Amino acid sequence: MNKRHLLRVAVLGAGALLLAGAGWTQDFPPKKPVTLMVGFAPGGAADAAARLIAKKLTENIGQTVLVENKAGAGGNIAHQLTANGPSDGSLLLFGSIGPLTIAPHMMKLPYDPFRDLAPVSGAVHFPNVLVVNASSSIKNLADYIAQAKKEPRSITFASTGSGSASHLTGELFAQRANVELVHVPYRGGAPAMQDLLAGRITGYFAAPPTALPHIEAGRLTPIATTGLTRPAYMPNLPTVAESGFPGFEALNWYCFVASAKTPVPLLDRWNQEIVKVLNDASVREALARHGLTPHPTTRPELLAFMRKESAQWGDIVRQRKITAE
Template sequence: MKPIRSLTQTLCVVLAAFSSSLVLAQTTTNYPNKPVKMVVGYAPGGAVDVVARTLGQSLAAQLGQSFIVENKPGAGTNIAVKSVITAEPDGYTLMMAANALAANMALYQPMPFDAEKELTAVSLVGRVPVVIAANPNVPYTTVAQLIAAAKAKPGQIAFASPGNGSTPHMAIEFFAKAAGIDLQHIPYKGGSPAITDAIGGQLPLVAVNALEVLPHAKSGKLKVLAVLSPTRSAIYPDVPTIAESGFPGFEASVWYGVVAPAATPKPVVQKLHAEIQKALQTKEVKERMNAVGGEVIPGSSEMFANLIRSERQRYEKLVREANIKPD
């Protein structure tokens, strides 16, 4: 009886494995056969939301299914991240992530999640540079003049940011360390109120992404001192880069990429990656990214995973040395 029972058990295991493989193959072949949700950890209208909707429209056209953006702001994007981590890993819940995905692992204690273990990197999408902008009435118009003013008044020149631990905040902390200056950080609840107070003269400087400053730079309400990207921005062609301002090799950008729950089947991840790469080559996506001051960044899933890892390590060092706390 034992050999028969053993044979039966073996057949059950083989059949179960075959069935699982068949289901996975059908899932991959038919994917997507229903709408896909793209979670965004910010309110509608911001740069991450715009990028998610732009990519979603292109993917919908390519794959014949809707890509629906779901905005879940709060807790520095941690609410959105956790909702994706706990979602069914079937490829129908994705997230358009940004730098906060890496930064929050260093910023919040205890660590709210482990993106490297609980999520899978699907594809990097693009980046938009951080800019340093100033009230037009301040006496400095270049980064060199700002540094000289800051050295003359250590800790007295203030800059606004969208919040403690935000990408622009971290970017200016990196810049200040490189320049050997001490600036006073004033955190706000988002880029809009930070910009409003810089325009109103409550403080001289603001650090935000390039898109948010654009209308105010065009109207003359703010002047952009530098873009923190390796090359000049398409929407600020006359503004020098931070490298041109004396800091070669320095850059700070808001990057965007798609992630999925960790157990998402590899063939689904590979298909998504291939379709995103295809979308990034379209005229519509490139133009939309240029319109928000950014650029598309094609590349492998491994490249994006490595970026998340290196960014987490970079932020860990800065958070520790500068004693940065979340809002």
């Protein structure tokens, strides 16, 4: 084979690769409606944010993006379904801190977040807010701690499931405050809130979208937020960090992931579309009204962030000897 023939083969090969890549981008958006799966029940923070973003994605790409709630196992069921799901770009997951970076340290999962799921983009992050029923005698964080010390294990705290952000926030606080709290897992933010409003549990490290309407209506008393700084929507509410626990920070977050079998060009295209939506002024304003901060990222940035969070929460799981309930 002479040099001229070799050059021709190389050029044709390169062209075929370019066409293959172009073919993937031409398949966007998918020809069928896109599913954005959420691992929690309707009415919570994940559901609220996902629906806002899905609406704008639908407008931008000209294809319907449907939110599908698959609650259970602290969100792990939805993550497993996505890991084993279609890889044609028609299924995205509103991934969450628990199944991606906490649960793997607590139990043997049927999927590996870093092997079976591909990062697409960050979505939103926010601090939790510790709330109690307005009829409770607890009015501030000092009262909360005093009761926990006076009557060990008398205080129950809700979460969106074992291994969720709200669960680990409670465990981290119990460790720092040296108190005994009783964890009560639920299948999402909405059912947890229902029991708190009914007086069946003491408190809940809740997501802002779930708690704010009830705080404004006077049904819940906010005790403290879990970020390092006070959120703009609660400027008068102290943080746990400034209430005697310097450096305390426990942020909740959601991101977009897909099956790891999804071709990279499709993942990159979804990243572009999601980042575009999260940078849209109307979307940012709508998310802010729910107490959520947009957090668009590149795919490598999200992967690095997930690895950092996994290391941090893995330490807490081991120190607190937390297991799946």
